[in-house]
Amino acid sequence: MKKTFCLGGVHPNDNKISKNAAIEVFPPIETAYISMAQHLGAPAEPVVAVGDKVKVGTVIGKPTGFISGYVHSSVSGTVKAIEPRADIAGNLVMHVVIAVEGDEWCEEIDRSRDIVRECNLTSEEILSKIQNAGVVGLGGASFPTHVKLNPPKDKKAVALILNGTECEPFITSDDRIMRERPVEILIGAEIMMKVLNVDKAYVGIEENKPEAIASMSAAAKDFKGIEVVTLKKKYPQGGEKQLIDAVIGRQVPSGKLPIDVGAVVQNVATSLSIYEAVQKNKPVIDNSVTVSGHCMDVQHNYLVRVGTPVSKILEVAGGIPKDAAKIVSGGPMMGKAIANLDAATVKANGSILILSEEETVRKPESNCIRCGKCASACPMGLEPWLLNKLARVGGRYDDLEKERIFDCIECGCCLYTCPANIPLLDLIRINKAEVMKIIRGRAAKK
């Protein structure tokens, strides 16, 4: 019996139509727009001035807080402007605009593909290297990795879990890197095991990626303590809490962190970034991006430099198809619809999807028939129909808190499964934000 998480989940069509598109290096761009907010937490502060010459790997943004990160130039050239620009949602974020001239890299970066396994650095040295390379969680949340790898002293990690589930439909960038660069990913895992001082690591991969499972299993033979776990295909397996439950059978209690059950979860792409940062001195300047959709003629996986405009990627991928109705950054279940195509990619941008009207337009809402499908689908064991009912009354935050709205991971299973097309998650999301505010306010008072 293949493992999976215990509660809820849905089975959307996985649409991995781009799984056979090998990762291509994206052609050079003319201008890079590098956002200063590529990580969770405080945006970085630009440390270059207009007119400065930068190389690939030059630090252009410095962290401004504990949960913040470095930002590096992904191209070489001249800083043209430092200005607020709209991100994919239209919100203004400080960007460093660089006019590209050639492709000159910082000297310390090892650009060869030679695999370097030996690592004699201490944990502190590794952590500072990871921090200086601006590594963030590439699973989507962009949480600064050095913070996650440095748990509080009183909490001991037991196992590292690498997330290779890629449970979102369409996306195949993780699948591709697991097939193309398995050894590098595992060296990254080995480095993390050293930092966390654990001797066990698991790589959780869903069963719909047999090639990735094969390549990772073959590579894992040389690594002590790393085990590839085949998981059933079920969304949202890639959710941190769900993955821990699926792989090691421990449930993170409400309001607690994975480290409280001794687990640290990292995406496989993050592991690759860590390998590159520690062994190759290469900061996060590019990432693999799936460009996929049924209305596209050719599916792609690109290695894209951070700061490439979405419109440019779509242009190179063959232009925007005629029947494209929605462009999504990230997967169809949790990704963000792109309102501004001129926005540039960020580190954690793993895919660009093009959905047709037929696939994506919401059907008209009808009455709740109390079928309970949302409650059965909720991986956190919540009752979305009830939360929605309370949210519509308005202001019932205490009741919402009692119903544990703050546990919602916004995976979208409830809305996906609702036969009446009720926008359950839309309302839950904003009310969750309100409840979180109230909870934080209360904690601050204490």
Add this chain to the structure above:
Amino acid sequence: MKKFIVSPAPHVHSDRTTRSLMGDVLIALAPSLLVSIYFFGFSAVKLVAIGVIACCLVEYLIQKYVMKVKPTIDDLSAAVTGCLLALNLPPNSPWWLVLVGSIFAIGVVKMSFGGLGQNIFNPAIAGRVFLLVSFPALMTDWTIPASWFDSVNASVDGVAAATPLAVAKEAIANGTPLSEVAAYSGLTWKQMFFFKVGGSAGEVSALALILGFLYLVIRRVIKPTIPVVIIATIAIMSGIFSAINPELYTGPLFNICTGGVLLGSIFMATDYVTSPMTTKGQIIFAFGIGVITVLIRYFGAYPEGVSFAILIMNCTVPLINKYCKPRRFGEVK
């Protein structure tokens, strides 16, 4: 420039809609419908047609002219109600009986609470009970199915008789031991399973109902919890009682296959709107239906009891929903 759509995640949706779920229920009812057409011919077609048309029409008129909202009969929920109501009536019911039942089921039980999803009681079962208490004579005028299987009372038009449950009940009331009642002890398991003597239009064949049940479960329209628990409860309870005194209490197989237990538990008790959301709640709900059914049959005035049991348990659903929460992720047991 092209205007793209922007919306909150998720960006894809499952293809299940209220309409497709209700459509599946209708498909699941098809075997029973075919069997009843086979046995009762045109009268079964007539009943179902009147039921479906009347329910849809009443819903349409109320939504259009009373509630002044966009009519939603295309979600097929009214059609399901009409179909179920018709299949719950004696096969030789007059046309106006179905009509009255439909108007009550949709107009009073469903729409007066606000329409689909708002009603407390299952409209079809409430409609049936309404007719049962209003027109007791008509509602107990059963016809013995004329069939290729049964050589005893074969006649093309069928013969009016009481249901086996009613016969058994009357016998018990008169003090006759059950073993001497032909309609009870003469009933073989084959008869009970494939078709039986007397009963509503839709519950002639247990096999057809079970086919519908399997279809619903395979299509994931319902979970098997409620029907299985109801049937198990009835089987265990009547098993115990009949073991104590087989002359006074009817047996488990007889109880399950007669009096609408299958029809009620598969199609009516599993109605989304009027059943609890969580598995735990559904078990309590179904257990309640089973117990009340058996109690009514053994100690109550009515020979069958499923309709009343379902209605009574319908009332408890909000309470069950309030107290039976799903298992939360990460909860320490």
Add this chain to the structure above:
Amino acid sequence: MTGTILFTIACLVALGLLFSVVLYFVAQKFKVEEDPRIGIVESIMPGANCGGCGHAGCHAFAESVVKAPSMEGFFCPVGGNATMSKVAQALGRAVEEKEPMVAVVRCHGTFDNRERTNHYDGYASCKVMAALYTGDTGCKYGCLGKGDCVDACNFDAIHIDQRRGIAEVDESKCVACGACAKACPKGVIELRPKGFKGRRVYVSCINKDKGAVTRKACAVGCIGCGKCVKECQFDAIHVENNVAYIDFTKCKMCRKCFDACPTKAIWAVNFPPRPAAPAVSPAPAPAPAVEKPAEAPKSE
């Protein structure tokens, strides 16, 4: 037969008496002593329970007023000065007259003025929309037109015109409780003095983008050019973050800014049609806006 009826009646009467006695004692025992003035004040209140005064409802307002030493800080926007003076009278206090206010939607980015750049397909709520992105136009600041203000209004005084796509206030119904302003995630709605005969001059735009960006996004946006600032003799207008704001405490309603504004982002409503003579003549009946730019708010 008669006996049964008599017995029943006797029983019921006895039960009634018993319960009334019990109720009487319970009521005595658990009586809540309340300042009688609270009831008086509450009866003066409009009873809308809108929360516009900042209290949980009319009863809560009455409680606080009675407990407070003076009338300062208390104002019922629904009842206005009339109610407040009655309350003050009932409590034997003095009260200052307050200028009546009205909610003003500072955006005229209608479908015609503001081109839609994408199509929103989610739950029709400004709050949900604002949490997701900056909106379906090139303007990041203006009215989203999904009607959170309409839901918040207890007085049916604000509506979304489906053909225009922005919120519009019905002045005759607006009581300036401020619920809409609180509900608007974009902060488009402001409470401004109603003005003499409902006459007001205001900048109907809060777009903080640079002029060129604003102009591209919306035909009637404030581009922060500062022409109005130069025209104003009363120092009432200031441009901050590329958007002008008219300070209503200083504005004398001369309307020079209105004439100067190149994008017609400044609105002067309820003024009589301007004749050749600029003298302010007492106008008959509420007149429509002067030279309606593009289109004037329906209700005004």
